[in-house]
Amino acid sequence: MKAIHFGAGNIGRGFVGLLLHEAGYEVVFADVNSTLIDALHAAPSYEVHEKGEGARQHTVTGFRAINSATDSDALIDEIATADIVTTAVGPNILKLVAPLIAAGLARRAVSLPPLAVMACENAINATDLLAEHVHSHVTGADWPAVSARAAFANTAVDRIVPNQAADAGLTVTVEAFYEWVIERGAFGDAVPVIPGATFVDNLLPYIERKLFTVNTGHATIAYLGSRAGVSTIAEALDVPAVVLAARAVLEETSALLVAKHGLDEAAQRAYREKILVRFSNPALLDTVERVGRQPLRKLSRNERFIGPAAELIESGLMPEALVGAIGAVLSFDVASDEQSVELQRMLKTESAEQVVLQVCGLDAAHPLFASVVREVRRAQGL
Ligand SMILES: NC(=O)c1ccc[n+]([C@@H]2O[C@H](COP(=O)([O-])OP(=O)(O)OC[C@H]3O[C@@H](n4cnc5c(N)ncnc54)[C@H](O)[C@@H]3O)[C@@H](O)[C@H]2O)c1
Numbered sequence: 001m002k003a004i005h006f007g008a009g010n011i012g013r014g015f016v017g018l019l020l021h022e023a024g025y026e027v028v029f030a031d032v033n034s035t036l037i038d039a040l041h042a043a044p045s046y047e048v049h050e051k052g053e054g055a056r057q058h059t060v061t062g063f064r065a066i067n068s069a070t071d072s073d074a075l076i077d078e079i080a081t082a083d084i085v086t087t088a089v090g091p092n093i094l095k096l097v098a099p100l101i102a103a104g105l106a107r108r109a110v111s112l113p114p115l116a117v118m119a120c121e122n123a124i125n126a127t128d129l130l131a132e133h134v135h136s137h138v139t140g141a142d143w144p145a146v147s148a149r150a151a152f153a154n155t156a157v158d159r160i161v162p163n164q165a166a167d168a169g170l171t172v173t174v175e176a177f178y179e180w181v182i183e184r185g186a187f188g189d190a191v192p193v194i195p196g197a198t199f200v201d202n203l204l205p206y207i208e209r210k211l212f213t214v215n216t217g218h219a220t221i222a223y224l225g226s227r228a229g230v231s232t233i234a235e236a237l238d239v240p241a242v243v244l245a246a247r248a249v250l251e252e253t254s255a256l257l258v259a260k261h262g263l264d265e266a267a268q269r270a271y272r273e274k275i276l277v278r279f280s281n282p283a284l285l286d287t288v289e290r291v292g293r294q295p296l297r298k299l300s301r302n303e304r305f306i307g308p309a310a311e312l313i314e315s316g317l318m319p320e321a322l323v324g325a326i327g328a329v330l331s332f333d334v335a336s337d338e339q340s341v342e343l344q345r346m347l348k349t350e351s352a353e354q355v356v357l358q359v360c361g362l363d364a365a366h367p368l369f370a371s372v373v374r375e376v377r378r379a380q381g382l
């Protein structure tokens, strides 16, 4: 059995690649980072070090690596004969891996079972987005035949994998906790065997619970921590006002999740308490810059702040804590983060109304519009 995994970074090596290896797949990592690909080529194995309750150590072996920028033809051949393709490259990169998947499907023998394609990104329905990009690389008349050679399944992935120390080599330090939830429906009777994953009929409650609890909470701590002048998540959790604000945000998103998906209120309370413990794992040296990375993505319409805040206000509840956290996102000013630089440029040159429309996808008719405009004006010093 063979799995192609795009993105041999933190979650790629420390989670998806590991679970696929443990499920018995030969993993072929595809990445554009030539240093990383060369290191994977040269290494017979790499280590995954878990930290926290129940931690175990793992050695991943039997993998290969292909540079997807310079060796695309070989990679397309690998995709054509694989069982699984996964990605952990970031939602904005899916459009760049799509043509390779489209070409692999075009080359795939019709006698083979459908290729399981799963985007493992922090975004709602990331695999649907990937499938749309793949579709855009196939002519209309060919799409029915090409798409029949793939089973596209959305997923939710949860494991905190911080950026690794410069001298860590291929070793990845991760938290012990993990959860990989995958839509079952796309596979019919041929559900892939991945013992570390959970297959469900309806992914939406899982991905929204994950994105609007783990990631909304994490991002709130990162942006408020950054505004308070600290550089790590652990330091941010030592600032009482940051923790209070994160708890308030999580109460708001929990109210939405409980009402929308019928989650058990006590179970959701326990889930959010557990994530606060996960964030404070002393062995994870995680930074506010990593957790706050790409603020334009995080402020977009269906993401961790605007998504739940919009739904709450549409149902008549004012998401005050979420709006306050959105204000903190606007002060994220990190020279090495392109989206942070662009956000700060927009705040200096565009009207608050334009920023809210372009970045958050909210127009003046939306009940959340005025509150977010107020936060933008405040960030602009108006
Ligand atoms: N790190 C975490 O804690 C975590 C947890 C859950 C989900 N995720 C999600 O996983 C995804 C990856 O995050 P990460 O933390 O592993 O990031 P990362 O930066 O460590 O890894 C991303 C990898 O993708 C590679 N890449 C970039 N462009 C590429 C391309 N065109 N083709 C192939 N590879 C390419 C990069 O070189 C890098 O090695 C994101 O969507 C993130 O939200 C991360």
Ligand SMILES: O=P(O)(O)OC[C@@H](O)[C@@H](O)[C@H](O)[C@H](O)CO
Pocket (backbone or CB within 6 Å): 122, 157, 158, 159, 160, 161, 214, 215, 218, 219, 290, 291, 292, 293, 294
């Ligand atoms: O990966 P992002 O940029 O969407 O979000 C940053 C972190 O919140 C995220 O990587 C978490 O560590 C992860 O989602 C935990 O499962």
